[in-house]
Amino acid sequence: MRLTILFGGASFEHEISVVSAITLKEKLSSFELSFIFCDEKHNFYLINPLKMKATTFSHGDYKKMPQLVLTRGGFLQKSLMSKKKHTNVVLNLIHGADGEDGTIASVLDFFCIKYIGPRNDACTFSYDKRYTKYLCESKGIKTVNYEVLSSNEHKNMTLDYPLIVKPATLGSSIGVSIVKEESQLDYALDSAFEYDNNVLVENFIEGVKEYNLAGYMFNDEIYFSIVEEPQKEEFLDFEKKYMDFSRSESVLKADISDELTVKLKATFEKVYRELFEGALIRCDFFVVNGEVLLNEINPIPGSMANYLFKDFSKCIENISSELKTPKSIKVSYDYIHSISKAKGK
Amino acid sequence: MRLTILFGGASFEHEISVVSAITLKEKLSSFELSFIFCDEKHNFYLINPLKMKATTFSHGDYKKMPQLVLTRGGFLQKSLMSKKKHTNVVLNLIHGADGEDGTIASVLDFFCIKYIGPRNDACTFSYDKRYTKYLCESKGIKTVNYEVLSSNEHKNMTLDYPLIVKPATLGSSIGVSIVKEESQLDYALDSAFEYDNNVLVENFIEGVKEYNLAGYMFNDEIYFSIVEEPQKEEFLDFEKKYMDFSRSESVLKADISDELTVKLKATFEKVYRELFEGALIRCDFFVVNGEVLLNEINPIPGSMANYLFKDFSKCIENISSELKTPKSIKVSYDYIHSISKAKGK
Numbered sequence: 268m269r270l271t272i273l274f275g276g277a278s279f280e281h282e283i284s285v286v287s288a289i290t291l292k293e294k295l296s297s298f299e300l301s302f303i304f305c306d307e308k309h310n311f312y313l314i315n316p317l318k319m320k321a322t323t324f325s326h327g328d329y330k331k332m333p334q335l336v337l338t339r340g341g342f343l344q345k346s347l348m349s350k351k352k353h354t355n356v357v358l359n360l361i362h363g364a365d366g367e368d369g370t371i372a373s374v375l376d377f378f379c380i381k382y383i384g385p386r387n388d389a390c391t392f393s394y395d396k397r398y399t400k401y402l403c404e405s406k407g408i409k410t411v412n413y414e415v416l417s418s419n420e421h422k423n424m425t426l427d428y429p430l431i432v433k434p435a436t437l438g439s440s441i442g443v444s445i446v447k448e449e450s451q452l453d454y455a456l457d458s459a460f461e462y463d464n465n466v467l468v469e470n471f472i473e474g475v476k477e478y479n480l481a482g483y484m485f486n487d488e489i490y491f492s493i494v495e496e497p498q499k500e501e502f503l504d505f506e507k508k509y510m511d512f513s514r515s516e517s518v519l520k521a522d523i524s525d526e527l528t529v530k531l532k533a534t535f536e537k538v539y540r541e542l543f544e545g546a547l548i549r550c551d552f553f554v555v556n557g558e559v560l561l562n563e564i565n566p567i568p569g570s571m572a573n574y575l576f577k578d579f580s581k582c583i584e585n586i587s588s589e590l591k592t593p594k595s596i597k598v599s600y601d602y603i604h605s606i607s608k609a610k611g612k
Numbered sequence: 613m614r615l616t617i618l619f620g621g622a623s624f625e626h627e628i629s630v631v632s633a634i635t636l637k638e639k640l641s642s643f644e645l646s647f648i649f650c651d652e653k654h655n656f657y658l659i660n661p662l663k664m665k666a667t668t669f670s671h672g673d674y675k676k677m678p679q680l681v682l683t684r685g686g687f688l689q690k691s692l693m694s695k696k697k698h699t700n701v702v703l704n705l706i707h708g709a710d711g712e713d714g715t716i717a718s719v720l721d722f723f724c725i726k727y728i729g730p731r732n733d734a735c736t737f738s739y740d741k742r743y744t745k746y747l748c749e750s751k752g753i754k755t756v757n758y759e760v761l762s763s764n765e766h767k768n769m770t771l772d773y774p775l776i777v778k779p780a781t782l783g784s785s786i787g788v789s790i791v792k793e794e795s796q797l798d799y800a801l802d803s804a805f806e807y808d809n810n811v812l813v814e815n816f817i818e819g820v821k822e823y824n825l826a827g828y829m830f831n832d833e834i835y836f837s838i839v840e841e842p843q844k845e846e847f848l849d850f851e852k853k854y855m856d857f858s859r860s861e862s863v864l865k866a867d868i869s870d871e872l873t874v875k876l877k878a879t880f881e882k883v884y885r886e887l888f889e890g891a892l893i894r895c896d897f898f899v900v901n902g903e904v905l906l907n908e909i910n911p912i913p914g915s916m917a918n919y920l921f922k923d924f925s926k927c928i929e930n931i932s933s934e935l936k937t938p939k940s941i942k943v944s945y946d947y948i949h950s951i952s953k954a955k956g957k
Contacts, residue, residue, distance in 0.1 A: 281943035307943045309684060309722060325945035337682075339654060364941060365722075369732045373718030377654060377710075387714045388743070391736035398733070405746040417886065465886070541762065541810070596709060598626035598652045600670035 268584055270298050271342075271355040273371070273382075275305040275324070279441050279462070280363030283569065285324050286513045287360050290570040292319050294515055297580055301355060303342060304329050305365070311335040311342060313353070337378045356587050359384030359567060363437065367567055368394045381590045383583065385546040385566035392542065393564035395436050396467045406537050409560045411553065413469040418460050424452070424468065431471040432456060434463035445471050472555060477562070478521055480531050481549040481572040482539065485585040489536050492575035494528055496521035497551075514574045530559045538564060545590060547571055547582060613929055615643050616687075616700040618716070618727075620650040620669070624786050624807070625708030628914065630669050631858045632705050635915040637664050639860055642925055646700060648687060649674050650710070656680040656687060658698070682723045701932050704729030704912060708782065712912055713739045726935045728928065730891040730911035737887065738909035740781050741812045751882050754905045756898065758814040763805050769797070769813065776816040777801060779808035790816050817900060822907070823866055825876050826894040826917040827884065830930040834881050837894075837920035839873055841866035859919045872899065879904045890935060892916055892927060 274288035275281055288302060302314040304324065313333045314323065323329050335342040341354035359371050359382050369390035375382045385393065392402045403410045414426060415435070424430070432455040434442040442462040444455035459466040481492040495518050535550050538561065549568035553560040565572075573579040619633035620626055633647060647659040649669065658678045659668065668674050680687040686699035704716050704727050714735035720727045730738065737747045748755045759771060760780070769775070777800040779787040787807040789800035804811040826837040840863050880895050883906065894913035898905040910917075918924040 275943075277941045277943065279941060279943075281941075282945055282947050285948065307941065309724075321945075321948040325948040369714060369736075370718045370722050373715045373732065374722050377715050377719050379654075387718065387732065388736050388740065391714075391733050395733065401746045401750040404750055596622045596624060596626075596652065598620075598622065598624075600627055600666075602627055603630065603666040603670040 268298050268587065269301075269355045270295065270583065270587070271301045271303055271353060271357045272360050273303045273305065273357050274360045275307075276361035276363070276365035276371070277305075277307045277309060278361065278363035278365050279437060281307065284360060284362045284366070285321060287362065287570045289319055289321065290513045290515050291358075291360065291573065292316065294570070294573045294579055295583065298583075301353065303335060303353070303357075304332075305361060305371075311337070313342075313344060337374065337380075340379050342380075354380075356590060357382040357384075358571075358583070360571070362567055362569070368436070376593055379593055381592065383545065383547070383586050383590065385543055385548070389543045389546060389566055393548075393566040395465075396433060396563075397435050397465060399561070399564055400467075402538070402542075403561055408534055408537055409558060411469045411472065411560055411562070413467055416456065416466045416468060418464045418466075424449075426468060426470055429471040429473065430455075431469050432459050433467045433469070434459045435465035435467055437462050472553065476554040478523070478527075478531060478552045478554060479549055479572075479575070480535050480552065481547060481568060481575045482532075482535055483547040483582060483586050484539065484544050485589060489532070489539060490582065490585070491532055491535070492549075492572060493518070493520040494523060494531055495519075495575055496523075514570055516574055517577075518574050527554065527557070527559075534559045534561060545586065547586060549575070613643050613932065614646075614700045615640065615928065615932070616646045616648055616698060616702045617705050618648045618650065618702050619705045620652075621706035621708070621710035621716070622650075622652045622654060623706065623708035623710050624782060626652065629705060629707045629711070630666060632707065632915045634664055634666065635858045635860050636703075636705065636918070637661065639915070639918045639924055640928065643928075646698065648680060648698070648702075649677075650706060650716075656682070658687075658689060682719065682725075685724050687725075699725075701935060702727040702729075703916075703928070705916070707912055707914070713781070721938055724938055726937065728890065728892070728931050728935065730888055730893070734888045734891060734911055738893075738911040740810075741778060741908075742780050742810060744906070744909055745812075747883070747887075748906055753879060753882055754903060756814045756817065756905055756907070758812055761801065761811045761813060763809045763811075769794075771813060771815055774816040774818065775800075776814050777804050778812045778814070779804045780810035780812055781808050817898065821899040823868070823872075823876055823897045823899060824894055824917075824920070825880050825897065826892060826913060826920045827877075827880055828892040828927060828931050829884065829889050830934060834877070834884060835927065835930070836877055836880070837917060838863070838865040839868060839876055840864075840920055841868075842896075859915055861919055862922075863919050872902070872904075875904045879906060883909060890931065892931060894920070 272288050274284045304312045304314050312329045313335055333344050335344050341352045344351045359366055361371055365371050369387040372387045392398045397415055430446045432444045442459045446452050446455045479495045479497055482489050546566055549565040549572045551563040553562050576582050617633050619629045649657045649659050657674045658680055678689050680689050686697040689696045704711055706716055710716050714732040717732045737743045742760055775791045777789045787804045791797050791800045824840045827834045891911055894910040894917045896908040898907050921927050
């Protein structure tokens with residue numbers, strides 16, 4: 268199968284997208300892969316697969332590779348003598364801003380390029396943690412208690428300590444702090460507001476059980492990965508999370524009851540259906556007194572959570588086989604015609 | 613002031629966008645306007661302002677005008693001899709799909725083009741009526757009771773008749789029906805499902821009082837239009853709504869109490885803040901027993917609801933003056949560098 272991996276992006280998670288792409292080169296070695304890199308200025312480059320290593324990007328060597336521009340149906344490579352259009356299905360592997368905030372989804376939709384990844388609406392509800400809360404409230408999915416602060420607000424916190432403070436829109440633990448007492452709050456808020464105008468403050472549940480579950484839709488059914496109990500420190504800092512994005516070895520199934528597995532899957536399905544079709548996502552859950560709480564939706568998980576699936580290549584093939592061609596709308600001028608006619612023009 | 617009006621789009625509301633643009637040509641005659649038309653294939657054309665009339669589009673004459681392509685910072689006009697970049701602030705006047713669903717917002721953001729209009733998140737919450745309900749539920753804004761049906765569901769309606777059936781994502785009354793008794797329901801659902809995979813069914817409140825209010829943010833304050841009580845038939849059909857998009861004459865202020873005006877404005881502000889900055893929107897409200905219910909958010913109202921403002925040109929100038937340049941994110945390769953170093957490479 269042919270597949271183009273799109274990675275990079277103007278995002279604080281740019282580097283981990285590079286690492287994810289390098290990891291998938293190995294994991295999808297049975298595919299005919301091509302690689303398109305999006306730099307911080309939103310220029311696209313076609314990367315020679317043999318040069319898919321971190322230093323190609325950190326040293327700027329990618330700039331010597333062919334540049335591409337967006338065109339209807341694909342990425343266009345122009346040279347003095349010829350034009351070539353790259354029309355493979357795209358796997359959107361841009362983590363964070365651009366990739367997960369709906370920008371790339373909309374751009375690919377606008378240019379009628381088929382892609383694996385969350386659609387625009389799905390991005391809105393997963394990229395901004397405030398909107399994940401809205402989604403959960405409306406779908407009856409439990410989450411941790413929270414408050415939202417805006418940069419110009421000085422609100423008295425009604426939540427009990429300890430707290431966890433998060434910028435509303437960043438992943439990979441950037442700008443996140445745990446606050447054990449009030450004296451630490453201001454510093455934590457300042458750190459978070461450096462990255463975002465909105466900050467989410469949640470109760471921090473010490474020693475909470477965490478479980479990750481990935482999945483995708485095929486044939487109107489959700490195909491689930493194994494449930495993983497992630498190894499955890501107090502929480503993952505950026506460096507540890509970064510290493511996490513290069514994971515490719517299978518992990519062990521969490522040792523949990525069938526009843527809990529069923530609950531986790533049912534909650535995943537509530538999140539996924541009617542919103543995440545076309546994407547392989549990972550949901551991170553907390554379990555408190557046997558009750559499942561959604562912590563986070565990763566609509567483009569690090570290295571696509573390949574390590575949670577037995578046959579990862581098959582997952583990508585399955586999603587790809589069901590991608591729909593954007594509905595083309597035939598515009599009409601019926602009313603303008605009828606009015607012109609009435610006016611005798 | 614220079615301003616580019618972007619209109620058209622691959623949408624069922626393509627025609628009314630053309631009408632809106634023609635109306636604004638008159639209303640903003642003190643501006644130095646240019647016009648960019650997006651056709652159903654997503655090609656862009658620079659329209660000669662003298663040719664801004666309906667037949668230019670319905671007869672296909674626009675195809676003879678210069679074609680433009682998106683580039684970083686503007687729309688590029690290439691000819692054999694020269695290149696010209698159009699870099700004005702854009703007024704997104706594409707109604708319905710493309711313009712109001714987040715696609716154009718994301719595309720303009722991606723290409724770093726400043727625009728008046730709803731951002732991507734704001735589009736998600738206003739374009740799909742299901743997500744408007746989520747927003748209202750989370751912000752404590754009242755709406756009419758509803759149920760959502762998907763095309764593959766056969767649910768027993770728990771709502772009492774009469775009902776109003778609406779495709780989840782279309783504006784301008786397309787696919788909307790009022791259902792007075794159960795025998796009419798199937799036909800109404802079929803009509804709505806022709807346009808969308810999701811349908812909203814709401815209680816239809818006969819003779820309900822309706823009020824429209826538009827506004828925008830400037831200097832951290834909301835600037836409101838007058839409150840209008842729209843002339844109504846049972847509900848606006850597409851042809852009447854179409855005429856509505858060419859409105860340019862001021863209307864009379866609704867005859868309502870100060871108390872109700874305050875309530876309407878407070879609800880508008882709850883909807884607008886932290887979401888619709890950069891846009892001039894119109895909210896359509898119902899009032900039932902003195903209680904304000906949000907019916908609909910129009911993030912790009914017909915002819916920008918110009919007829920509700922005393923000095924419409926000033927509104928556009930104000931919004932334009934506060935548009936932010938997209939934050940440019942400087943990507944770093946710190947971790948890749950540190951890892952390469954550790955490996956001695």
